[in-house]
Amino acid sequence: MNRRLGWALAAPATIGVVLFLISPVAATIATTFAEPKGFLAPYIAYFASGFRRAVLVRTLEIAVITTVISVAIGFLAAYVIAQAPRRAKGLLIICAVFPLLTGVVVRSFAWLIILGKNGIFNSILLATGIIHQPLSMLYSEGAVIVAMVYLFVPLMILTLVGVLESIPDDLIQASVSLGAKPAATLFQVILPLATPGLIVGAVLVFTGSFTSYATPQLLGGDSQMMMGTLLYQQAMVTFDWVSASTIAAIMVVLTIGIVFFMTRLARRLNPMAA
């Protein structure tokens, strides 16, 4: 009786996911294996192309760099915020939440203004006479990374403030009273305890930047194509759906693979679990 009722209540949402997520995505992946040119032919074609290999490598590179920088900045800022007095903490959290809730298009667009020919960097450099011609900073890997770090630091801060606040104060007090220097406490007590949370945050940043579209579209252009922009281009500009589906399949496998691997790792590295 309860079993039936449970299934009945969960059915609409479950059917929704099966019909509108699992089936369409499975169909996309399936088309890449049903090619008349031979088994795995679309994948062989993908990796045979130097350009497409470069896109995959660039995407992984940007995602890794963005993750490392965001985790480092997020951890240090969250450490300070978690210790801040109530009022300052409220203000600091507002500073992080505001960009977080603002859309990705708006936040990427902001960097388009900052790094553009008439942007604030060029204005300052021109006014001080360091340069005489505006620099072109857009459409570079650096521009994409800066904007992505900007995108993910708030997420990292908010994830880690929660994690750091849940660390029992006794452990920190114990470390301090036993004579550990603040840096030692930070890196030998707090950091290991925060590692599972850091990994969870890092996974969010990595998958988010690995699969992003709007940021590389606006700040990278055609010269800094990433997997997301390449997928769009193959699907909607060149109408090569098999190629687009192949990119989709590679993205799904890599994303899910990394999430599984990292959550396993987070569980193993949790010093509070043993």
Place this chain on the structure above:
Amino acid sequence: MRTNPLLIAFTALVMVFLVAPLVIVIGSSLSDTSFLTFPPRGLTLKWFANVFEVDAFRTTMLTSFELGVFGTGLSLLVGIPAAYALNRFRIELPKWLSSVFVLPVLVPEIVLGFSLMKSLTIGLSMPYFTAMLIGHAILVLPYAVRVVGASLAAFDFSIEDAAISLGSPPLKTFFTVVLPNIRSGVIAAFILAFITSINDVSVSLFLTGPGISTLPIQILAYMDQFFDPTVAAVSALLMLVTVVVMAGVEATLGLTFLTK
């Protein structure tokens, strides 16, 4: 323990890094130039007026709002019963069922959008708005199931049993006993889902059609052709939405709930 002054200075810089770009967007929306620049040269509100003069901005604003409200509504409509079942009948239901609702987070949004286009708008010739509504509902379903689920996990179901054993009908019990107790979870789920929906690019990207689009997609399309401060003005208006949402969060749950 005193915090290292260097770390405090670093954090202050991080805060400037987080807030300054948005201030720059607002500043450049006021510039009396036909191109985007900061600091603004001359002050004008004409770009805000221009936002409402461009038909595409007006219509897509409405579409985004409708998708946000109805997509979130739809996901809560199916998500709350699912979250309830997963908590109430934890033992009776298989373990893997709850992981089904993690899938929308795991599958890259852009892959979902592309796949929905192939199967719905092209495969089934489904109207664009319906397909987008479904896409957005799937996208935000994890919020409905997991955030409401977190509230339900903290709910003591013996209260519900007490009401039922005293003769209250099950459905009435849900609305008068369970729902008021998980109110904050439902509000949180609605806010997070709504914000995700109106800011979405990757799912909508493939599901727009002739004459129908969402605001973020329209902004991207506009920037392909023009580089005037209109987009900065739209962005400033969108930030106003963020402020309203934040005030709503602060009034109902407190902003610190986002660190949980």
